[in-house]
Amino acid sequence: MIYIPHGTHILEKPWERAVSQQGTVDWFDFWLNGHQDPDPTKAEQYHRWRELRKLGEANQGGQMH
Numbered sequence: 190m191i192y193i194p195h196g197t198h199i200l201e202k203p204w205e206r207a208v209s210q211q212g213t214v215d216w217f218d219f220w221l222n223g224h225q226d227p228d229p230t231k232a233e234q235y236h237r238w239r240e241l242r243k244l245g246e247a248n249q250g251g252q253m254h
Contacts, residue, residue: 191212193205200206215231216238218224225235 191208193200193208196202196205200209215226215234218226219235219238225231
């Protein structure tokens with residue numbers, strides 16, 4: 190989740206849009222391609238996503254790809 194303090198539901202400011210869209214790209218790249226951005230500021234998000242993957246694999250009997 191990304192919190193943008195003064196952002197509206199439909200983001201209008203270029204910086205806000207870029208941050209939001211990069212988060213979406215990171216999410217899909219992780220889940221579909223298994224890639225992780227080496228940027229240290231994103232380490233916590235990837236930690237959370239890896240934990241979600243573990244939970245999903247446990248629920249699927251290890252068959253989540």
